[in-house]
Every structure is written in C-alpha cells, then in structure tokens.
Amino acid sequence: MTMDPLREFPRLRSVVLGVGSCLPEKCVTNDDLAKQVDTSDDWIVQRTGIKQRHIAGPDETTSTLGEGAARAALAEAGLDANDIDLVIVATSTPDWTFPSTATQIQAALGLTHGVAFDLQAVCSGFVFAVATADKFLRSGSHKRALVIGAETFSRIIDWDDRTTCVLFGDGAGAIVLEARPSTGDLSERGVLTTHLRSDGRHRAKLHVDGGPSATQTVGHLRMEGKEVFRFAVGQVTDVVTDAFAATGLTAGDLNWFVPHQANRRIIDMSAHKLGIAPEKVVATVHLHGNTSAASVPLALSVARADGRIKDGDLVMLEAVGGGFTWGSALIRW
Numbered sequence: 081m082t083m084d085p086l087r088e089f090p091r092l093r094s095v096v097l098g099v100g101s102c103l104p105e106k107c108v109t110n111d112d113l114a115k116q117v118d119t120s121d122d123w124i125v126q127r128t129g130i131k132q133r134h135i136a137g138p139d140e141t142t143s144t145l146g147e148g149a150a151r152a153a154l155a156e157a158g159l160d161a162n163d164i165d166l167v168i169v170a171t172s173t174p175d176w177t178f179p180s181t182a183t184q185i186q187a188a189l190g191l192t193h194g195v196a197f198d199l200q201a202v203c204s205g206f207v208f209a210v211a212t213a214d215k216f217l218r219s220g221s222h223k224r225a226l227v228i229g230a231e232t233f234s235r236i237i238d239w240d241d242r243t244t245c246v247l248f249g250d251g252a253g254a255i256v257l258e259a260r261p262s263t264g265d266l267s268e269r270g271v272l273t274t275h276l277r278s279d280g281r282h283r284a285k286l287h288v289d290g291g292p293s294a295t296q297t298v299g300h301l302r303m304e305g306k307e308v309f310r311f312a313v314g315q316v317t318d319v320v321t322d323a324f325a326a327t328g329l330t331a332g333d334l335n336w337f338v339p340h341q342a343n344r345r346i347i348d349m350s351a352h353k354l355g356i357a358p359e360k361v362v363a364t365v366h367l368h369g370n371t372s373a374a375s376v377p378l379a380l381s382v383a384r385a386d387g388r389i390k391d392g393d394l395v396m397l398e399a400v401g402g403g404f405t406w407g408s409a410l411i412r413w
C-alpha cells in the first residue's frame with residue numbers, strides 16, 4: 081500500500097535546527113577599492129552603509145563556500161551530513177554551468193542519498209529556497225534539508241565599473257530545517273508562512289549581460305541602481321504584509337527583521353514603511369556588502385552567533401533581486 085504522506089502527517093512544520101556561514105579569507109575595505117576605481121569610503125558608506133566585503137581567492141568557489149556554511153550549520157544542529165536528505169543551493173554564480181553547485185556540495189559532504197539541486201532567484205534565492213524546502217518537508221517527502229545561499233559575485237562584476245563593483249561581496253550561509261509534527265499553533269517553532277513574487281518585465285534593470293544560451297559567455301552584472309532602489313523600497317514590502325495577513329501577526333510581534341543586505345538606506349526605509357522598530361532590524365551590509373543569495377543567511381548567522389536571535393523568536397526574512405523576484409519567510413526560530 082502506498083503511504084500518503086499528507087494523510088500520515090496531517091501537520092508538519094519545518095523547524096530550524098542550525099545556521100552557519102563561511103566567508104572568503106580576503107577582506108577588502110572601501111579604501112582598498114578607492115585605490116582601483118574613482119570612489120571613496122565616504123561615498124560608499126553614505127550611499128550604501130557598506131564598509132568592507134570579502135572576495136574569493138583562486139581556490140575559493142561558490143561550492144567551497146557553500147560547503148563551509150553547510151558544515152557550520154550542521155555543527156550547530158548537532159547533525160551529520162548523512163542525516164540530510166534534501167540540499168537546495170540558491171545561487172546565481174554556480175561553479176559550473178552544470179552540474180549544479182548543490183550536487184558538488186552534496187559530494188563534498190559525502191552524501192550519496194537524497195536529492196540536491198540549485199535554485200536561481202538572484203538575491204531572493206535564499207528566501208525562495210526556504211519556501212521550496214518548507215513545501216518539500218511539509219509534504220512528508222523529505223525529513224531534513226540543508227538550505228544554502230552561496231555566491232561569488234566578484235566573478236561576474238565589471239571591476240572597472242565603479243557604480244557596481246563597490247556594492248557586492250562573496251560568501252555563503254546555510255540553515256538546517258527538519259520536518260516536525262505541529263499542532264499548527266503559531267507559538268510553535270518553525271516556518272510559519274512564505275510568500276514569493278516575481279515580475280519578469282524588469283529584466284533590464286538588474287541583469288548579467290552574458291549566459292550560455294544567449295552569448296556563450298559568463299557576462300558581467302549590469303544595474304540601473306536608482307530603478308532597483310525605487311522598486312526595492314516601493315514594492316517589495318507587500319510580501320511582508322502578506323505574511324502578516326496570513327498569520328494575523330503584526331510588526332509589533334516581530335523580534336527580528338532580517339532583510340536582504342543590499343543597501344542600508346533600503347533596509348531602513350523598508351523597516352520604517354512596515355512599522356518595524358529600528359532596534360529589531362538586523363543589518364550586516366557594513367560587514368559583507370551585497371552577497372546576493374548569501375546575504376540573508378549570513379545576517380542570520382551573525383545575529384544568532386552574537387545572541388540576538390534566540391529559540392522561539394519571531395523572525396521575518398525578506399529579499400528582492402533580479403527578475404525582479406521578491407519574497408518573505410516568517411519563522412518562529
């Protein structure tokens with residue numbers, strides 16, 4: 081007889097067991113960059129809040145950084161890689177066009193069972209991957225997931241373009257999720273709700289001008305910064321209000337708001353618009369720059385390690401990226 085997982089486990093919730101991160105060894109300050117392009121620490125800090133970023137060395141790739149973050153998350157969870165049966169890697173900078181970075185990390189972790197695949201939603205990738213893993217786990221088809229955001233944007237940056245090269249950094253972050261029975265009460269730990277959106281009409285505003293099918297090249301990142309800024313502040317808060325509407329929770333109930341770390345001004349303006357108190361905002365953009373899909377799990381990792389995020393805290397993740405894509409995930413940690 082075939083088991084119907086949804087009938088067998090009428091209510092499952094994806095509970096966070098661990099979070100971890102991995103950064104390239106090399107740290108580049110704004111003053112370092114000012115020696116290469118016509119910019120200054122003052123301009124970068126005033127416009128973005130970024131003070132430094134990590135840049136991958138020749139032996140560091142998206143998969144090595146992702147593997148490091150995965151190992152750190154497994155260590156916090158007290159689990160072995162073999163306890164995992166689902167690996168999702170959010171990245172727009174895979175080691176290779178194929179096979180996927182997820183299968184590279186799966187092999188590096190010594191995992192030979194389960195399933196591993198990449199997911200591409202640019203800077204929203206980690207939130208999209210959390211939502212995807214949550215749907216797998218709540219269906220009962222898989223038990224424990226590694227959700228990884230890993231990027232090496234330094235490899236697709238035009239290092240002569242001062243309007244973009246000062247903004248981005250490399251790194252990886254990961255969480256371990258486990259399917260656990262739940263009564264459905266919002267006070268119980270786990271992913272409470274996720275909301276994803278995309279609108280492909282905005283491709284030109286934030287894109288890479290190369291790809292295997294279109295140009296047979298890797299290409300460089302191109303951005304209409306002002307347009308992206310306007311969209312990020314003007315539109316994407318809808319996925320956060322959707323999360324509040326779905327749960328009946330409010331900005332006042334949140335312990336932490338962990339948005340995509342692209343620009344301190346976007347972070348502060350979004351929090352203000354949503355009525356989220358400044359002291360509940362986790363901002364790490366000054367440390368890492370914009371690490372695309374790695375930015376939210378890196379911020380989570382920092383706020384968990386320094387004792388801010390505690391078990392039972394209500395944490396709102398939010399991100400926006402190329403496409404455009406945007407999404408939220410509300411988690412009882």
Ligand code: UT7
Pocket residue numbers: 118119120123124127128203242243244246286304305306307308309312342343346370372400401402
């Ligand atoms: O992860 C996905 C999302 N990406 C984002 O969220 C990025 C969103 N956009 C932004 O964060 C901002 O638009 C930027 C930080 C990219 C730019 O800030 P801005 O306040 O919109 O500046 P701007 O583009 O209007 O540029 C202002 C001036 C220009 O000079 P003029 O034309 O006024 O003489 C630029 O040429 O600043 C100049 N500029 C720079 N100056 C020094 C641009 N880049 C630099 C630089 N250093 N690196």
